Amino acid sequence: MTEADWMRVWQKNSPADADPEKMARAIMAQTWRFDQKIFWRNAREYAAGIALLVVFSGQLLMGRDRIGALIGIVSVGFVMAYLWWKHRGLHPLDPTADVTTYRAALVARYDDQIQLLRSVPYWYLLPLSSLPIWMAAHGWRDRHAAGAIVMLVGVFALGAFVGWLNVVWGVRRLRARRDAIESTYGKE
Numbered sequence: 001m002t003e004a005d006w007m008r009v010w011q012k013n014s015p016a017d018a019d020p021e022k023m024a025r026a027i028m029a030q031t032w033r034f035d036q037k038i039f040w041r042n043a044r045e046y047a048a049g050i051a052l053l054v055v056f057s058g059q060l061l062m063g064r065d066r067i068g069a070l071i072g073i074v075s076v077g078f079v080m081a082y083l084w085w086k087h088r089g090l091h092p093l094d095p096t097a098d099v100t101t102y103r104a105a106l107v108a109r110y111d112d113q114i115q116l117l118r119s120v121p122y123w124y125l126l127p128l129s130s131l132p133i134w135m136a137a138h139g140w141r142d143r144h145a146a147g148a149i150v151m152l153v154g155v156f157a158l159g160a161f162v163g164w165l166n167v168v169w170g171v172r173r174l175r176a177r178r179d180a181i182e183s184t185y186g187k188e
Contacts, residue, residue: 079124
């Protein structure tokens with residue numbers, strides 16, 4: 001059954017009339033789908049991070065800009081470690097749990113992801129902006145001020161867009177889904 005079907009069942013019947021086993025399976029399936037979305041999003045972030053780590057490691061080994069390479073390695077490594085740290089405790093649901101436990105676990109997953117997206121400017125954008133700032137300072141010192149300014153404006157515009165995508169748009173979508181879950185399956 002789709003979420004709309006479950007909402008109609010919930011609104012037409014009292015909670016006592018709904019089949020707890022079907023509701024539990026539906027919530028468990030929603031939780032699994034949400035976990036899969038998070039897994040694949042993280043996998044894309046890790047793949048991009050590994051590619052950047054390879055590039056920065058090569059830059060470090062070739063000695064072109066060792067300080068910039070170290071800044072890149074540390075900032076990308078921090079972002080990857082933070083993302084892993086925030087999702088390290090995600091485990092599959094206990095198949096013997098009840099509907100209330102499943103619903104609470106699904107809502108908690110949404111709340112955790114909302115909190116993570118709200119903090120993107122601090123753990124994602126701020127560390128990753130350290131390398132462009134270093135490059136701009138390096139370019140300014142070499143008398144390439146116009147290029148440094150253009151690069152910084154471009155990087156900060158991209159950062160503002162990524163921040164808006166996560167903090168505003170992403171959080172709004174997750175809040176709507178979370179509210180739909182609460183209205184469908186009720187509050188604790």
